[in-house]
Amino acid sequence: MPDRPDYDALAEQIRAFASELGFQQLGIGAPEIGEHEQWLQRWLNAGYQGEMEWMASHGSKRTQPEELVPGTQRVISVRMDYLPADSAMTKRLANADSAYISRYALGRDYHKLIRRRLQQLADRIQALIGPFGYRAFVDSAPVMERALASRAGLGWIGKNTMLINRKAGSYFFLGELFTDLPLPIDQPQQSEHCGNCTACLERCPTDAFVGPHLLDARRCISYLTIELKGAIPNDLRSAMGNRVFGCDDCQLVCPWNRFAKPTAEPDFSPRHQLDQADLVELFSWDEATFLQRTEGSPIRRIGYERWLRNLAVGLGNATTSIPVIEALKRRRAYPSELVREHVSWALEQHGAA
Known part of the structure; x- marks a missing residue:
């Protein structure tokens, strides 16, 4: 192996690995969230977080990824669809005697599944280039995952505060690999596409x-x-x-x-x-x-x-x-x-x- 990998080729290989592991998309971004830091502070100052005290804890680690994981040069963001087939959501809501459970929660907990896949992704990268620095996150630490994913080109944050993708809507989970690899950065979403819709x-x-x-x-x-x-x-x-x-x-x-x-992941059924x-x-x-x-x-x-x-x-x-x-x-x-x-x-x- 050469001392210095071809990072452009490596990025494409990582995308191929992600697809093989069941992720629908992978994006690479810098460890920064831009204007979302000020947005978060205004939101917290207004008290909109309610009892979610953890949203205000951990100091600036939530908004400064390099403080959370020193040495981080890139954030690899992935998404995985979860919408069950034939979920009949509107019909369930219309029946007052039915119990409506959010579609993401009908199957197995996504945290362990996606974390395991992220570890497998890291293992495959390591098999190619040798040891490297990384840490996987799936809704498990002070990580502003939607902001990072949007800056990695996975979509835009819509008026409903969800990350929206032009080709996939918003029914997907997110996960991240913080890494010290200086991979090429994907273009962030330049603008939202909600238009006048409310x-x-x-x-x-x-x-x-x-x-x-x-x-x-x-x-x-x-x-x-x-x-x-x-x-x-x-x-x-x-x-x-x-x-x-x-x-x-x-x-x-x-x-x-x-x-x-619809998801192809059996555990989300x-x-x-x-x-x-x-x-x-x-x-x-x-x-x-x-x-x-x-x-x-x-x-x-x-x-x-x-x-x-x-x-x-x-x-x-x-x-x-x-x-x-x-x-x-x-x-x-x-x-x-x-x-x-x-x-x-x-x-x-x-x-x-």
């Missing part, structure tokens, strides 16, 4: 968007059902409908998602028929069933108590029926005060308090 801002059930590119997480259903540890604010419960883990609405109406392709379950059925799970059926799933992270909390809100918004009311009544004396309060609210919605 469909995502108008569709949000809880009016979480303060404006284009500006999300108040405290009102976002994904935050409320996943990040928030306490009671869901009363004034937002009815608007949540049957969404019990995450929310896809701002992506559902995005015109660019007509180009989204729905498990335990979670794409077909109804609220009453899921609310009947005991904790052992919850732990068994969410093993290896992103849903596991919220725990059983918040799972019941979210489902109680969904049942409060469901069609008034004997099965719904009886399911709620069976949890009226549940040991958790958090669950009891949400069950009480739900029963009130049906006039059965």
